[in-house]
Amino acid sequence: MPEARFWRENQARYNMIGHKCGKCQKVYFPPRDMCPKCRRASMGKMEKIQLTGKGSVVSHTTVHEGLPEFQMQIPYTMAIIELEEGARITGQIVDCNGECVKIGSEVETVFRKLGEEGKSGIIHYGYKFKLIE
Amino acid sequence: MREVAIIGIGETKFGELWERSLRDLGIEAGFKAMGDAGISGNEIDAIFLGNMSAGQLIDQEHIAPLIADYSGMAEKNIPAIRIEAASASGGLALSQGYMAVASGVHDIVVVGGAEKMTDVGDDAANEIMAKTADQEWEAVFGATLGSLYAMMARRHMNEFGTTKEQLASVAVKNHLNGSMNPHAQFRSPIKLEAVLRAPMVASPLGTFDFAPLSDGAAAVILAPLDIAHKYSDTPIKILSCGQAGDYMALHDRKSITRMDATVVAGKKAFKYAGIQPKDVNLAEVHDCTTISEIMAIEDLGFFKKGQGGKVTEDGSTALNSKISINTSGGLKAKGYPVGASGVSQAIEAVTQLRGEAGQRQVSKAEIALLHNIGGTGSSAIVHLLGRC
Ligand SMILES: [Zn+2]
16 A cells, blocks of 8 residues: 555645654654654653744755656756754755755745655645745 | 685676676676686585665565575575665675674675666666665655755855866766776766766756666675685785765755765774775775765765865876776776675776786775765765785
8 A cells, every 4th residue: 555655754744743852952854753862862752843844955956857756847956955943854946947046045835746656646745845035 | 803805706797788687697797706716616605695676676586595596506505695785785795795704604705796777767767766765755755866966966066166077077087997997888988078068867967977777797705814815816805894874864964065974984994904095096986976976085085075076177086196096987987787886896996906907907006995885875885905
């Protein structure tokens, strides 16, 4: 049942829910059960945190040879984003031909279709990013 | 711990080998290595086989006993172990074989690496490569492995002023080295302008910034050093091995312009061998992309962070310069049968240290380094090899 792979992560992907370490306060996204800094001392102390989805671009690329599932979107822009809370994530930047993004550009999340799962055609959703004007 | 030597080497051609199966390739490399070591097969205690993804690439799992079987080893009932660390599978197979001999558990061990990339087509191959990054938090959003390396390149350019010409000069150098290697998949030198003009794959990286996805296999035979001379006039000693890991996803790493797994694996290898980066004469580093080589030569301590592009452009990493990097042509020109690449690197180092590299021979080849990475750098394995 391949679609379980997607809905299992939906809470985090739909709502930008991360984890904050109750020991050192570092914020993680996606959620982690163990803080890589505090390890055992963080067990049972990871707290859910709602992220704002706002951040800035650490690096970016325009993809011309993409995965089969993303062929229709080529060329598309991928970026690593550092969120306001400090966690870094990878996502697509929408409504942008690649020329408009720079390292340091401010972005925020938008909720979009990510793709379809093979033959079953189950659509899965999650965050992408758009530039803040 | 016993000292360990490589007493035999063998590899297939790399490339799009439509007529050859993974089984054929693995057997050919193994036979050649046995022939080189002058062993009959009777002496072999175990086989370690590096392979990234046979299950997806050729629909066959459990390939270590399969290749052992068709190599005539079935009735010897020896252990055959498949080792996986994505593109570092070959390097990890070498380190596991090394430890098995060093510990005294086994005497004669075959370390192989084999990969069949071209049965599935480019799209599927790229999809499988992307799974060596974090599937659920990178690939699912559209990140290819190439796009992740492209983001390292973009950031390296931003932080250190690395240029597209400097990236391209890695490809130009490796193709020139490959032109002198009869085993290389690509035997023609290329011009800087051709690299720069190539179609974009993921900006700023174009077609020529990437190693090809090849079919191929490589094998080496290991023995305890104290009996190595029985088999080889020029056994090559494994001085040390270091392995390290890191966050799976690129975005979680402390820096995307440095691979901490490489830094730590390199430091361990140098420490165990009691030598320093300046003692190394040649290195086969994991140039799956041009930016990978630039970061590797910095992270291994050969050059200062940020200088990798500049020193490649000014020729400091060319054959018989300050340090000879990727004399085989690297993954870029020798070819990139993914899970075999780490073993193939060892073959170039042994060839150089034996003084048998012909036109591309490094004049003072005493110590060689091998550097193999998995995914975007969540695994790194470094070996140091030396003449006895
Ligand atoms: Zn913590």
